[in-house]
Amino acid sequence: xxxxxxNAAIPLSRQREKPGQSLKWxxxxxxxxxxxxxxxxxxxxxxxxxxxxxxxxxxxRSSRPHAKIKSIDTRAAAALPGVIKVLTGAxxxxxxxxxxxxxxxxxxxxxxxxxxxxxxxxxxxxxxxxSRYVAEDALERIDVQYEDLPTVGDPQQxxxxxxxxxxxxxxxxxxxxxxxxxxxxxAQEDFAKAAKIIKRRLRWPRSGAxxxxxxxxxxxxxxxxxxxxxxxxxxMYNYVGWTMALSxxxxxxxxxxxxxxxxxxxxxxxxxxxVCVLAASLARICGRRVKYIEDRIDNIMACDNHGSDRxxxxxxxxxxxxxxxxxRCNVIDDYGAYFQFGIGHHGNALSQIVGPYKIRxxxxxxTAVFTNKCQQGAYRGFGSEVSNFVIExxxxxxVDELHLDPVEFRRKNFIQRQDFPYKIPTGNLYDSxxxxxxxxxxxxxxxxxxxxxxxxxYRKQGRYVGIGxxxxxxxxxxxxxxxxxxxxxxxxxxxSSPEGxxxxxxxxxxxxxxxNAPFWGNSPETMxxxxxxxxxxxxxxxxxxxxxxxxxxxxxxxxxxxxxTVMVAGAIVGAAGMIKEKLFRVAGHMLEASPDxxxxxxxxxxxxxxxxxxxxxxxxxxxxxxxxxxxxxxxTLTSGIxxxxxxxxxLTTLPSDDRSDLGIFYPIMGHMCHMPVxxxxxxxxxxxFLDYVAVHDCGTMVNPMTLAGHVRGGTAQGIGTALYEQYYxxxxxxxxxxxxxxxxxPTLHEVPANVRVGHIxxxxxxxxxxxxxxxxxxxxxxPPAVCSAxxxxxxxxxxKIDALPVTPRRLRTLIREAQARAT
Amino acid sequence: MAKQSVTVxxxxxxxxxxxxxxxxxxxxxxxxLSLTGTHTGCEHGVCGSCTxxxxxxxxxxxxxxxxxxxGLSVETVESLGRIDALHPLQQAxxxxxxxxxxxxxxxxxxxxxxxxxxxxxxxxxxIIESIGGNLCRCTGYQNIVAAVEYAVELLRTQKEAAE
Numbered sequence: 009x010x011x012x013x014x015n016a017a018i019p020l021s022r023q024r025e026k027p028g029q030s031l032k033w034x035x036x037x038x039x040x041x042x043x044x045x046x047x048x049x050x051x052x053x054x055x056x057x058x059x060x061x062x063x064x065x066x067x068x069r070s071s072r073p074h075a076k077i078k079s080i081d082t083r084a085a086a087a088l089p090g091v092i093k094v095l096t097g098a099x100x101x102x103x104x105x106x107x108x109x110x111x112x113x114x115x116x117x118x119x120x121x122x123x124x125x126x127x128x129x130x131x132x133x134x135x136x137x138x139s140r141y142v143a144e145d146a147l148e149r150i151d152v153q154y155e156d157l158p159t160v161g162d163p164q165q166x167x168x169x170x171x172x173x174x175x176x177x178x179x180x181x182x183x184x185x186x187x188x189x190x191x192x193x194x195a196q197e198d199f200a201k202a203a204k205i206i207k208r209r210l211r212w213p214r215s216g217a218x219x220x221x222x223x224x225x226x227x228x229x230x231x232x233x234x235x236x237x238x239x240x241x242x243x244m245y246n247y248v249g250w251t252m253a254l255s256x257x258x259x260x261x262x263x264x265x266x267x268x269x270x271x272x273x274x275x276x277x278x279x280x281x282x283v284c285v286l287a288a289s290l291a292r293i294c295g296r297r298v299k300y301i302e303d304r305i306d307n308i309m310a311c312d313n314h315g316s317d318r319x320x321x322x323x324x325x326x327x328x329x330x331x332x333x334x335x336r337c338n339v340i341d342d343y344g345a346y347f348q349f350g351i352g353h354h355g356n357a358l359s360q361i362v363g364p365y366k367i368r369x370x371x372x373x374x375t376a377v378f379t380n381k382c383q384q385g386a387y388r389g390f391g392s393e394v395s396n397f398v399i400e401x402x403x404x405x406x407v408d409e410l411h412l413d414p415v416e417f418r419r420k421n422f423i424q425r426q427d428f429p430y431k432i433p434t435g436n437l438y439d440s441x442x443x444x445x446x447x448x449x450x451x452x453x454x455x456x457x458x459x460x461x462x463x464x465x466y467r468k469q470g471r472y473v474g475i476g477x478x479x480x481x482x483x484x485x486x487x488x489x490x491x492x493x494x495x496x497x498x499x500x501x502x503x504s505s506p507e508g509x510x511x512x513x514x515x516x517x518x519x520x521x522x523x524n525a526p527f528w529g530n531s532p533e534t535m536x537x538x539x540x541x542x543x544x545x546x547x548x549x550x551x552x553x554x555x556x557x558x559x560x561x562x563x564x565x566x567x568x569x570x571x572x573t574v575m576v577a578g579a580i581v582g583a584a585g586m587i588k589e590k591l592f593r594v595a596g597h598m599l600e601a602s603p604d605x606x607x608x609x610x611x612x613x614x615x616x617x618x619x620x621x622x623x624x625x626x627x628x629x630x631x632x633x634x635x636x637x638x639x640x641x642x643x644t645l646t647s648g649i650x651x652x653x654x655x656x657x658x659l660t661t662l663p664s665d666d667r668s669d670l671g672i673f674y675p676i677m678g679h680m681c682h683m684p685v686x687x688x689x690x691x692x693x694x695x696x697f698l699d700y701v702a703v704h705d706c707g708t709m710v711n712p713m714t715l716a717g718h719v720r721g722g723t724a725q726g727i728g729t730a731l732y733e734q735y736y737x738x739x740x741x742x743x744x745x746x747x748x749x750x751x752x753x754p755t756l757h758e759v760p761a762n763v764r765v766g767h768i769x770x771x772x773x774x775x776x777x778x779x780x781x782x783x784x785x786x787x788x789x790x791p792p793a794v795c796s797a798x799x800x801x802x803x804x805x806x807x808k809i810d811a812l813p814v815t816p817r818r819l820r821t822l823i824r825e826a827q828a829r830a831t
Numbered sequence: 832m833a834k835q836s837v838t839v840x841x842x843x844x845x846x847x848x849x850x851x852x853x854x855x856x857x858x859x860x861x862x863x864l865s866l867t868g869t870h871t872g873c874e875h876g877v878c879g880s881c882t883x884x885x886x887x888x889x890x891x892x893x894x895x896x897x898x899x900x901x902g903l904s905v906e907t908v909e910s911l912g913r914i915d916a917l918h919p920l921q922q923a924x925x926x927x928x929x930x931x932x933x934x935x936x937x938x939x940x941x942x943x944x945x946x947x948x949x950x951x952x953x954x955x956x957x958i959i960e961s962i963g964g965n966l967c968r969c970t971g972y973q974n975i976v977a978a979v980e981y982a983v984e985l986l987r988t989q990k991e992a993a994e
Contacts, residue, residue: 039925044914046933047921049868049907053934056867141853220872220880220934220968271870271934272968304873529932529969717928717970724971748877748966756963756972761955763973786971 018429018437018672022658024581027708027771027778033538033548034777037713040534041548042527054224054241054268055301062226063092065290065300066143068133068150069309070125073161073380073741074175075154077123080133085149090142092294094135094150097122104289107281108251110491111350112499115176115185117383119255119286125154126175126345127380128743129309131282136290136298159380159741163319163342166377175345175378185343185376186351188494190358190667192433193369195325198334202325206406211811212394214317214342215733216308217387217725218753219529221271223280223311224301225287231295235262236288241270242280246524246556246564247505255285256292263288266557270528274725274787275386276313277528278568279348283311308746312385314735316353316394317342324367324402330412332421334369335362337398341376346383351376353384353391355490356569359436359674360392360481363399364443365421370433374494380741388725390569393788396480400792401810404799408808414477414796415451419444422479429773435669436483438677439659442705442770447479449766450681450703459685459699467804472688473698474801478793482678482704484781486569487660489673503662507575508562508654511540511583513591515633517611517626519544519551521583523576524564526555530783531714532572538710539577543584545608546625563654570781573710574676575655577776582653590649594632595623597639659774676772678780680704682723682793684760688801690823693816695731695798697760702789705768707780715782716765722786723763728754729787730794731813806830837901841866842910852898856890857881859897860907868908868937872966879965882938883907889945889961908937911944919985920944920978929978931969939965943979952983 045051082094097120107117120131135146158173160166160183169183179185199205225240236256242249242265250260265284270277283300290298302311318341325334341354354374361370389396407414422443423430430438450456459475466473488505492498510522521536533553541548556562566572592603595613599606599621607616614622623631631638632649639645661671685699702719709715732752736745745751771778795809798819805826811818834849841864848863860869860883869892872880876894883892884906892905912918917925920940930936939962946953946961953961958979967975 040928043925043930043933044917044921046930046936047908047917047924047940048912048914049866049909049937050914051933052867053870055861055871058862058865141851218968219932220878220966221870221932222872270932271872272932274968304875304878527932531931713928717931717974720971720973721931721969722971725968747875748873749875753966753968755966756959756976759971759973761973761976763971 019659019661021774023774023776025776031542033542034710038534038538038711040531040714041537042531042533051269053221053271057226057239057268059226059297062297062299063136063138063294064140064143065134065136065298066140066147067131067306068147070128070130070132072125072154072156073128073159074157075125076157077125077132078153078155081151082133085135085146088142088146088149090138091146092136094133094146095293096133100289103257103292104285105255105257107255107285108248109347111347112492112495112497113179115179115347117346119282119289127382128741129382134290136294161379161737161739161741163340163377163379166379167375183378185347185378187375188496190372195334195336195369195371198369199325199336202333203328204326204410206324206402206409208322208401208405208810210320210322210398210401212316212318212397213812214314214735215729216313216315216735217274217276218313219272219274219276222302222304222307223277223283225284226297226299227287227291228297229292234258237264237266238284238288239266239268240280240284241268241277242284243273243277243525243528243566244279245558246561247566248279249558252281252285256288264557264559267526267555269526273528274388275390275568276311278386280312304748305746308751309743310382312348313387314344314382314384315387316391318394320398322398322402324406326406330410330417332365332367335367336371338373342379342381343376344379344381344383348383348385350491351494352491355494357391357395358434358670359483361395361434362432363481364423364479364679366423368433381737388722388784388787392483396788397792400478400480401795404796418479419447435671437672437675439675439772439774440770441677441679442768443479443679445768446679446681446703446705449768450683450701453703453764453766454683454699454701472690472801474686474797476684476793476797476800478682478789478796480680480789482570482680482785482788483674484570484678485574485657485676486571487657487673489663489671493663493670504656505565506563506654506656507579508564508652509576509579509583510562510652511587512650513625513629515630517624517629519546520554521551522554522556524556524561525566528567530567530572531711535573535710536576536580539580540584543580544587546611562652570783574775574779574781577779578655578658579653581776582655583651586651586653587649591625591628593645595628598623598628598631676775676780678704678706678782678785680785680789682789684793684797686797686801688798693819700760700763702763703766703768704782704785705770706782708769708771708778709767710779718783719765719786720763722784723790724754724759726787726790727759727794729812730791732815734813835898837898839900840904842906850897852896854897855893856895856897856900857892860892866907866909870934870937872934880935880938882941882965884941884945889942908940911940919989920982923982923985924978927974927978927981929975935965935967939975951986
C-alpha cells in the first residue's frame with residue numbers, strides 16, 4: 009500500500025468517555041484551586057527558590073550583532089571581591105557541549121558563545137559571585153574585543169548573503185537555512201483556470217510572548233554521585249529534558265529537573281534550555297549551587313520568546329462563482345541566528361492553512377533564513393496565528409476587490425457541518441466543526457446589523473467606525489511530526505507526544521494526582537481536579553495535585569499547542585479506570601460482593617441496587633494499605649491504591665515519504681469568529697475599541713470561566729501583536745525595543761472594556777468527553793479581526809493593512825498615502 | 832561596599848538590617864526579609880509587579896532603594912489575607928478569575944488597596960487610573976476590573992454588616 013493510501017484511512021476513535029453525558033463538574037465554571045496561594049504571595053516561582061550556599065550568576069551580552077570574538081579579558085572582573093568565577097564560552101565548553109537543537113541538520117548553539125556572536129544579546133561571558141549585585145559589577149570589568157562582521161538584518165537580503173555575512177559557514181555558504189517547495193492538490197491548474205486571483209504582500213513582524221516573569225534556573229551538582237539537579241520554570245522536561253543531559257555530558261538519569269511554577273509562558277517557557285544548561289554548567293564548575301535569573305533585558309534580547317517573522321507573497325484563486333479554490337504562498341521566514349525548533353512553525357501552520365474554507369489546492373514555497381537576530385521560539389499560535397492572518401487578509405481583499413459581503417462570502421466558502429471529518433489538501437484532518445453556527449452566534453451577540461446602522465450614522469458625523477470579521481481555525485493537540493516533516497532529511501523523526509498522570513489514594517482516602525509539567529498560568533490543577541472528581545465521583549476538595557520531577561515523572565509533553573486539557577483528560581480517564589478497578593476489588597472483599605456488581609457513589613463504593621450496602625473510599629483505602637492479609641493471597645492484589653497511565657495522541661498518522669500528504673497531525677480542530685468594532689481617529693492614527701465579540705468552539709468545555717479567561721487574554725495579546733508590539737531591529741542589527749519602555753505591551757488603556765465571549769460546543773469524536781484545546785485562540789483570531797475592522801473604518805480613505813503592527817504612526821502614514829493617491 | 836543600618840517596618844514588623852546603600856527595596860523585601868510575594872517583572876519601573884505601599888502610597892519597589900525606606904513603613908501582599916482567610920480583595924480576584932499566572936497579581940492588589948483607602952467607591956475611570964500602569968500579560972484586564980468592582984461591593988457589605 010502506498011503511503012498516501014495508508015494516510016487515506018482515518019484511524020478509529022479511541023474515545024472512551026462520550027460527549028453529551030450528564031456531568032457534575034465538567035462544563036461548569038469552577039474557581040481555580042491554584043489561586044489562594046497565588047493571591048497571598050505564596051506561589052513560589054523560580055526566583056523564590058533560595059538554597060543554602062547558593063551563588064548568583066549574571067551574563068555579559070554581546071553589544072554586536074555579528075562579530076568574531078578576538079579576546080576576552082576577565083582578570084579585572086575576577087579580582088573583584090565576592091567574585092567566584094568569570095567564565096567565557098571557551099571555559100564552559102571544556103565541560104559542556106552544544107545546546108539541544110530540534111532542527112535537522114542541527115545548528116550549533118552554545119549557552120555562552122565561543123568565538124563568534126550572531127545577535128545582540130548573545131551571551132559572551134558569565135560572572136558568578138556571592139551576590140547578584142557583585143556578579144553584575146563584575147560584568148562591567150570584562151573587556152571583550154570584537155572584530156565586526158557584516159550584519160544581516162533584512163530577511164530578503166539574507167537570501168543573497170555571501171562570505172563573512174554567512175552566519176554558519178560550517179553549515180553551507182548561504183544564510184538560507186532551508187528552502188523547500190510543497191504542492192498539495194493541483195494548484196497549478198486551479199490558478200490557471202481561476203476567474204480571479206487575489207494577491208497581497210503581507211508582513212508579519214517579530215513579536216513575542218513576554219510573560220511578566222523571566223526565565224531562571226537554580227542548579228546544583230553533586231560531585232559525589234555525579235548528578236545534576238536543576239530547578240527551573242521549564243515545561244517540556246519530561247519530554248525532552250534528557251537532551252540537556254547530553255549537553256552536560258552526563259547520562260540522562262544523572263539529571264533531575266525539578267519543576268517550578270511559571271509566571272506566564274505563552275509558549276516561551278516550553279524548554280528554556282539555554283538558561284538551564286548554563287546554570288548547571290556553572291554549578292559544576294564552581295562546585296556550589298548557582299542561581300541564574302534573566303533580567304527583563306536578557307529575556308527580551310536572548311530568550312526563546314521571539315515569534316514568527318515572515319514576509320508572504322500570498323495569492324488566492326477564486327472560480328467564477330466566487331468559490332475559493334486555490335492558495336499559493338511564497339514565504340520568507342526570518343528565523344534569527346539559530347534554529348531551535350527547526351521550521352516546526354511552518355509544519356504547524358500547514359495543519360490549518362486553508363482556514364475554515366473549502367480550498368482544494370495549496371502551493372507553498374518556504375524559505376527560512378538566518379539573520380543577526382535572536383532565535384525564534386514558540387509564541388501562542390506557533391506559526392498558525394500567521395497563517396490565520398494571511399488567509400483572512402486575502403479573504404478581506406477578495407471582499408474588497410469583488411465588492412462582496414464579508415459575512416456571506418465567508419459562509420459560502422465554509423466547510424459544511426456534514427463534511428466532517430474533513431481532510432484538507434495538506435493531509436491534515438479537521439475532526440469536526442460547525443462554522444456557520446459560530447458565525448451566526450457572533451452576528452447575534454454583536455448585533456451586527458445594528459452596528460452596521462450605527463456605523464452609517466457615525467460616518468455622517470465624520471467618525472470612522474469599522475466592524476471587523478475574522479473566521480479562524482484553532483488547531484489543537486499537536487503531534488510531534490510537525491517538528492520534522494518539512495525537513496529535507498527528517499532527522500530524529502519522533503512520532504510520540506504523550507501525556508502521563510499517576511494517581512494514588514492515600515490511606516485516609518484522599519486523592520493525589522501527579523502531572524508531568526507545571527502550571528504556567530493555565531489551570532492544570534483545577535482542570536485535573538475537575539476531571540478526576542468526575543471520574544472517581546469524589547469531592548474536588550479531596551483531590552490534590554502534584555508536579556513530578558524527571559526522576560519520578562512519566563512520559564509527558566506538557567502544555568503547548570493547546571493540547572494539555574485534552575491530553576491530561578485522556579491520561580486521567582486511563583489511570584482513573586485502573587483506580588476504580590482496584591477500589592472495586594478491595595471493596596468487593598469487604599462487601600462480599602463481585603466487583604462487577606459495584607458502583608461509585610459520592611465518595612463511596614456500593615453494591616448496585618442496594619442502597620446503604622457500601623464502603624467509603626477512606627475505609628477501602630485503609631483496608632488496601634494496611635490489611636493485606638485480610639484479603640485472599642493473590643499476587644496481583646497488591647497493597648495500596650495507585651495507578652499510572654500514559655495517554656498518546658488520540659489521532660495521528662505519518663506523512664507520506666514524498667510529503668504530498670503530511671498525514672493527520674493536528675486534527676482536533678477548534679474554530680472562532682472575532683468581531684471587533686473599532687473607531688479610528690484619522691488625525692492621530694489611534695485605534696480604540698467600541699465593542700468586541702469573540703465566539704469560540706473548543707468542543708466540550710471543561711471550565712467555561714477559565715476558557716473565557718484564555719480567550720480574553722489571548723485577544724489582548726493579539727491586539728498587542730496587531731497594534732503595538734515589535735522586536736524592532738534597526739539596520740545595524742541593534743534591538744531598539746529591548747525594554748518595556750519600548751516594547752509596548754497593551755495596558756488597561758488599550759484593550760476593549762468588554763470582550764464578550766460566546767461559545768458553541770461541537771465535541772470532538774476523538775477525545776475524551778469531546779474536549780478540544782482552547783489556549784491559543786484569542787491571539788490567533790484577534791490580529792486579522794482588528795485589521796479587518798480598521799480597514800472597514802477607513803474605507804472612505806481606501807487604506808489597506810498589509811503589515812503589522814498598525815501603530816498610530818504607520819496608520820497615519822497609510823492615511824496620508826491614501827489621501828495623496830486620491831488627489 | 833560599606834553597609835548601612837536601616838530599620839523598616841514591613842507589614843507591622845520592625846526589621847533592622849545592615850545593607851549596601853544600593854540595595855533595591857524590592858530585593859530587600861524579597862531577599863533580606865524572604866517576603867517573596869512581591870515580584871519583579873522588569874526592574875525598570877514599567878510593569879508594576881513589584882508595587883508595594885510605602886507609607887501608604889503605591890510605590891514601585893524596584894525603583895526605590897531600601898535605604899530610602901529607613902524609618903518608614905512598607906506594606907506588601909503578605910499583609911492582606913491568608914489562604915484560609917482571604918482579604919475581600921483577594922476573594923474578589925478569586926471569584927472573578929482576576930488572575931492567571933499570578934505574577935502581576937500582588938502589584939495589582941497593592942495598587943488597589945491604595946485606591947480603596949482613599950476612594951471606597953471608585954468608578955471605572957478611577958480603577959483604570961489606579962491600575963492602568965500595571966501590566967498583566969494573561970488576562971486582558973477585564974476580569975481584574977470586574978474583580979475590583981466586586982471587591983468594592985464585598986467591602987461595602989462587610990462594612991454595613993459591621994455597623
